[in-house]
Amino acid sequence: MMGVVRILLARLAQAGFVAVLVGTVGFALMHSLPGDPAFRIAAERYGPDMVDAAAAEAVRAELGLDGPVLPRLLRWLGRVITLNLGHSLVSGAPVLPELLDHLAHTAMLAAMALALALPLGLPLGVLAGLRPGGAVDRVVLLGAVLLRAVPPYALGLALMVVFALHLGWLPPAGFESPAAILLPALTLALGVAALGGRVARDAVMAVEASPFLRFARWKGLSEAAVVRRHGLRNASIPVVAVLGLQFAALLEGAVVVESLFSWPGLGHALVHAIFARDVPMVQGAALALGLGFVLLNALADALAALLDPRRARGTL
Amino acid sequence: MILPRRALLAAPGLLAACGDGTAPSWPRIVAPGEFAGLDLSRAGHVLGRMGVVETLVGADEAGRPTPELAVSWAVSADHAEWRFRLRPGARFHDGTPVDATSVASALSHAAAGVSVLARAPLAGIAPDGEDVVVFRLHRPFAPLPAFLSHAGSGVLAPGSFGGSGRVDRVIGSGPFRVAQIHPPHRLLVARWEGWWGAAPRLPGALYLATGQGETRAVMVESGEAQIAIGLLPASLARLRRRVRVAVASVPTPRVRMLKLDAASPFFRDQRVREALSLALDREGIAGALLRDATLATDQLFPPALADWHDPSLGPSRQDLAGARALLEAAGWRPGPGGIRQDALGQRFAVELRTFTTWPELPAMATAIQAQLREAGIAVSVSIGSSSDIPRGHRDGRLQMGLFTRQFGLVPDPLGTVLSDYGQAGGDWGAMNWHSEELLALAASLGTTPDRSARRRIGTILREERPVIPIASSTLAVAATPRLRGLRLDPFELRFHLQELDWPA
Numbered sequence: 001m002m003g004v005v006r007i008l009l010a011r012l013a014q015a016g017f018v019a020v021l022v023g024t025v026g027f028a029l030m031h032s033l034p035g036d037p038a039f040r041i042a043a044e045r046y047g048p049d050m051v052d053a054a055a056a057e058a059v060r061a062e063l064g065l066d067g068p069v070l071p072r073l074l075r076w077l078g079r080v081i082t083l084n085l086g087h088s089l090v091s092g093a094p095v096l097p098e099l100l101d102h103l104a105h106t107a108m109l110a111a112m113a114l115a116l117a118l119p120l121g122l123p124l125g126v127l128a129g130l131r132p133g134g135a136v137d138r139v140v141l142l143g144a145v146l147l148r149a150v151p152p153y154a155l156g157l158a159l160m161v162v163f164a165l166h167l168g169w170l171p172p173a174g175f176e177s178p179a180a181i182l183l184p185a186l187t188l189a190l191g192v193a194a195l196g197g198r199v200a201r202d203a204v205m206a207v208e209a210s211p212f213l214r215f216a217r218w219k220g221l222s223e224a225a226v227v228r229r230h231g232l233r234n235a236s237i238p239v240v241a242v243l244g245l246q247f248a249a250l251l252e253g254a255v256v257v258e259s260l261f262s263w264p265g266l267g268h269a270l271v272h273a274i275f276a277r278d279v280p281m282v283q284g285a286a287l288a289l290g291l292g293f294v295l296l297n298a299l300a301d302a303l304a305a306l307l308d309p310r311r312a313r314g315t316l
Numbered sequence: 317m318i319l320p321r322r323a324l325l326a327a328p329g330l331l332a333a334c335g336d337g338t339a340p341s342w343p344r345i346v347a348p349g350e351f352a353g354l355d356l357s358r359a360g361h362v363l364g365r366m367g368v369v370e371t372l373v374g375a376d377e378a379g380r381p382t383p384e385l386a387v388s389w390a391v392s393a394d395h396a397e398w399r400f401r402l403r404p405g406a407r408f409h410d411g412t413p414v415d416a417t418s419v420a421s422a423l424s425h426a427a428a429g430v431s432v433l434a435r436a437p438l439a440g441i442a443p444d445g446e447d448v449v450v451f452r453l454h455r456p457f458a459p460l461p462a463f464l465s466h467a468g469s470g471v472l473a474p475g476s477f478g479g480s481g482r483v484d485r486v487i488g489s490g491p492f493r494v495a496q497i498h499p500p501h502r503l504l505v506a507r508w509e510g511w512w513g514a515a516p517r518l519p520g521a522l523y524l525a526t527g528q529g530e531t532r533a534v535m536v537e538s539g540e541a542q543i544a545i546g547l548l549p550a551s552l553a554r555l556r557r558r559v560r561v562a563v564a565s566v567p568t569p570r571v572r573m574l575k576l577d578a579a580s581p582f583f584r585d586q587r588v589r590e591a592l593s594l595a596l597d598r599e600g601i602a603g604a605l606l607r608d609a610t611l612a613t614d615q616l617f618p619p620a621l622a623d624w625h626d627p628s629l630g631p632s633r634q635d636l637a638g639a640r641a642l643l644e645a646a647g648w649r650p651g652p653g654g655i656r657q658d659a660l661g662q663r664f665a666v667e668l669r670t671f672t673t674w675p676e677l678p679a680m681a682t683a684i685q686a687q688l689r690e691a692g693i694a695v696s697v698s699i700g701s702s703s704d705i706p707r708g709h710r711d712g713r714l715q716m717g718l719f720t721r722q723f724g725l726v727p728d729p730l731g732t733v734l735s736d737y738g739q740a741g742g743d744w745g746a747m748n749w750h751s752e753e754l755l756a757l758a759a760s761l762g763t764t765p766d767r768s769a770r771r772r773i774g775t776i777l778r779e780e781r782p783v784i785p786i787a788s789s790t791l792a793v794a795a796t797p798r799l800r801g802l803r804l805d806p807f808e809l810r811f812h813l814q815e816l817d818w819p820a
Contacts, residue, residue: 039703045352046430047361048673049722050468052735052743053706055430091353091499092482157530164538172534174524174541176344262526264501272350272500275701 004302011298015291022290023080026283027073030274037277038065044090044276063089076283085287086280090273095284099266103288105175106258106265110250112181113188114243121193122200122239129204129235137201144194156187156260173261184261188254192246199242203235210234237308244300342504342519343542343799343818345811346526346535350500354483357430359499360467365811366505366523367516369470369488372400372419372449373461375807378622379569379727381461385414385471385489386449395456395763400464402447406512408473409493416443422471423449423464425481431468432726435735436460456762462728467809491516491814501525505813516814529675536794537561542818543799543811547792548675549607555794562797566804569620569724570789571613572680574668575705575717578782579748581658582666582715589781591642595691597634601683602787605676611787616777618788620806621729624770629778639691648692656692665694670718671702680786681718706743719744720789724807730761733773737782746782 030037038060043051045059060066079086085095128137147155163183164172171180207213207230216226255267262268266285273281345366351359356369363369372386386400406414420443427433427441437454444450451460463469473487486494491513492505506520524541526532533551536544537558547555547563555563574592576583583589593614603609614632617624643656648664651657656664670681678699685695695716698704708714721736721744723729736745737754754776757769777783795802801815 035701036703036707039706040701042430043673043702046357047349048702049725050357050430050432051702051706053710056703056706058430091358093353093499157534160531160534164534164540168538171540172538173526173531174344174346174535176522176524176540260528260531262501262524262528262531 004305007301007305008298011294011301015294018290018294019080019287020077022286023077023283024073026286027076027279030277030279030282031069033277035277037279038063040275040277041089044272044278076280080287085284088273088281089278090276090281095280098269098281099284099288102264102266102269102285103292105263106254106267109181109185109188109254109258109263109265110247112185113192113250114247116185116189117192117196117246118243120189121195121197124193125197125200126204126235128197129201129208132201132205140197140201144198147190147194152187152191152256153260155190156184156257159183159187160261173263175262175264180261181263184254184257184263187257187261188250192243192250195246196239196243200235200239203238204231207231207235233307237304240303240307241300244296244303247296342521343796343816344522344524344535344540345543345545346524346532346541347545348525348527348529348532350525350527351503352500354486354497354499355429356426356468356470356472356483359486360470361808362503362523362525363486363488363494364467364470364809365805366503366521367490367492367811367813368486368494368503368505369467369472370490371465371467371469371471371809372402372423373464375462375465375727375805375809377566377806379462379620379724379807381465381727384465385419386464389461391460395458396453398451398453398460399444400449400451402449403512404447406489407510408475408489409487409508409510410473410475411510412473412475414471414489415446416449418474419443419449419471421474422476423469425472425477426469432463432466432731433469435731436463458762458764459726459728459730462726463731465807465809466726492520495520511814513814517817518813521813533794536796539796542796543802544794545791547794549605552792552794553607560796561794562799562802563792563794564802564804565790565792566806567618567620568722568789568791568806568808569618569729570720570722571616571618571785572674572677572718572720572787572789573616574684574784574786575709575714575719575745575747576781576783577712577715577747580666580715581662582664585646586780587642587646588648589784591639591646591691592688592693593632593781593784594635594642595639595693596684596687596784596786598632598786600634601680601687605679605683606787608790611789613788614778614785615774616783616785617723617729617774621723623767624723624729624774626771626774634687636690643691643693650692654689654692655694663694664692665696666715667698668695668716668718669698669700669704669708669714671700671704673702674720677718677720684718684786709741709743709747714747721745727807727809730758730770734758737777741782749780749782751776751780 038056039051042055042059046055087094124140128140131137160172160183163170170183171177174180213230216230254265255271258265258268270285349361351362353359370385374382374384376382385403385406387403389398389400391398402414402416408414420441424441427438437457439452439454442450476483476485476487478484491508491511493508495506496504503523507516529548529551532544533547533555535541555561576589578584598612599609602612612631615625619625647658648656668681670677672678681697685697688695705717705719723732725732736742739750741747741749754773757773761769791804793804800817803812803815
């Protein structure tokens with residue numbers, strides 16, 4: 001248990017480092033983008049038809065965009081410690097509540113995607129791993145390659161046409177009914193299931209071929225006990241590690257899917273904020289994503305350490 | 317394996333049955349426009365169209381002013397003062413009367429911010445008694461009623477403004493009141509029984525900002541939305557074949573055009589600008605990229621602006637031989653690699669800037685690049701952000717820009733013409749070009765609504781070519797056929813929800 005605590009403390013220190021790094025890099029990147037931020041902010045606020053040099057100048061004066069850059073960054077870093085992420089340059093509303101709302105939507109989407117991906121990918125991966133080169137393995141490989149190769153935008157549109165238009169089972173987009181989460185979640189889930197299935201297959205294969213499994217069988221354990229005590233637990237370690245990373249990737253990879261399905265999540269908000277040069281919003285979103293990544297990594301590490309105590313003791 | 321599969325299949329039905337609390341008889345409208353706040357400069361386009369906020373003056377399909385919160389108006393003999401008489405009995409959604417004091421205060425707030433009203437030569441807005449609002453002007457300005465019909469000139473109740481003058485609640489006077497509002501994408505409105513007009517049949521409606529055109533099309537096709545505003549040409553062709561969806565479109569006063577720096581060595585000769593216009597296959601571009609060849613135009617003012625558009629001028633056809641002859645006459649002779657050069661050996665190589673706010677623009681830019689190459693002009697296309705064109709105009713580095721311009725920003729384009737083609741040109745208009753005759757005509761229009769002067773302005777712009785129009789636009793809308801009374805507004809000011817009926 002002490003090992004798990006040590007891992008979590010290390011991750012906490014990492015989180016502080018990530019916050020400073022992500023905030024600074026996000027700030028620097030936003031200021032190095034071509035184009036005039038005053039025009040972009042004005043276009044997002046008032047619509048592109050209302051934007052001319054006068055509107056842009058008004059925005060520049062209101063937000064002090066001409067001022068020195070470094071003090072603005074230092075002010076932001078100082079405020080982050082008190083959880084004050086500033087105000088959006090576009091809407092004027094505080095960033096934090098807006099961000100939490102988007103984050104909740106994205107987390108919901110990612111969790112639903114994972115919930116759909118696990119029962120789809122893992123059983124097929126295990127079946128494929130038990131008979132490498134068999135019919136199931138080859139069909140699953142083909143399916144996984146196809147699903148990973150199709151861009152999420154095209155996959156999402158195809159699912160929309162099938163499930164919303166032809167079958168009429170699911171709403172195609174929006175966030176008005178609870179069922180609206182299913183199609184974007186499925187779009188993300190298919191990609192995760194493909195990867196998770198492949199990892200599960202390789203892990204099962206490796207465990208199947210391992211000396212400790214042969215020894216377990218040799219010493220006379222029943223097949224069920226072999227799989228339960230030695231097979232599943234060992235095979236699940238790489239799967240947990242990969243799925244942890246995948247969940248974090250889902251939070252970020254939802255950008256395209258969220259836009260396509262009009263899902264009011266963090267990815268969608270981040271893209272809008274980048275277009276609008278809404279620096280506090282971009283920094284806040286990047287911070288949330290960075291910390292989310294650290295948190296999920298920490299959870300995956302902790303889970304792996306519980307599954308395999310040698311990791312926590314540092315003997316592996 | 318059987319149980320989870322069954323559960324999965326049943327889940328959508330169960331979840332859908334939970335619903336969200338809005339009654340099924342409230343139609344959902346999906347449109348591209350998000351709104352970045354509650355202020356009318358940011359959300360007016362949505363609040364106006366959804367019938368929450370009204371303006372003093374409305375506009376009919378031809379852009380002519382119609383009474384709304386003002387029932388009549390008149391201008392003084394010296395054109396320095398306009399008086400608007402308010403509609404008796406009109407009330408805000410909080411029950412307070414729409415009186416001259418509240419209107420003057422709301423519009424003064426709009427004129428002080430980013431709005432079209434801020435561009436009018438206003439000296440002051442003041443109440444005169446209970447029911448007359450007086451606008452004093454610095455100089456004669458005939459299009460004032462049109463400026464007052466813009467969404468940003470909406471009238472909010474005094475209770476809408478918080479202590480610092482910010483809008484913290486939306487209290488309008490239209491047929492629908494705000495039930496829930498979540499910037500930037502969701503607005504639920506409910507019928508307001510105290511409206512001065514005939515009571516709307518719909519109990520309410522929901523506006524959902526949906527950025528992707530394909531998504532909007534699928535939402536209306538599947539019945540998830542009842543009205544989809546702004547459809548992509550590709551979706552439109554498919555939707556027209558569906559029986560579950562009715563498709564309608566209306567020409568709008570938006571024009572895609574090329575802007576040229578008339579002071580540059582390339583474009584200062586009017587013959588070169590004319591040659592560029594002749595070298596373009598507008599019908600090809602409109603047919604292939606916008607899926608509607610009839611949108612091709614070389615007039616700045618589209619048919620939606622009846623007083624400005626000249627229907628007697630036919631479509632402009634591509635004339636490569638004519639373009640080449642004009643370029644020769646202007647001193648641009650064929651050079652190495654088929655690119656023309658002038659007597660000093662300077663190649664005719666220019667940069668065309670455009671941006672992606674409108675998805676068709678980059679594709680149009682590459683089509684223009686290919687077509688001008690045929691005439692011996694090398695164009696490099698630079699795709700950036702919409703700020704590149706106003707910035708390039710200011711710093712003088714812009715050579716050619718491709719963009720769209722909305723002439724119906726206010727239903728009378730005179731204001732747009734003045735800001736785009738005035739003495740110093742405009743960010744979204746002429747660059748280093750002006751015409752004394754046009755300025756004199758525009759000044760005369762400040763006092764008299766003269767149709768022949770408007771047509772003449774169109775003719776000057778067509779002959780001198782400070783900009784080269786390419787294609788006009790339509791607003792395409794798909795709706796469920798059960799929805800009755802749908803009326804499209806070319807100026808995109810109103811959805812006219814109060815005229816809609818959605819029988820069960």
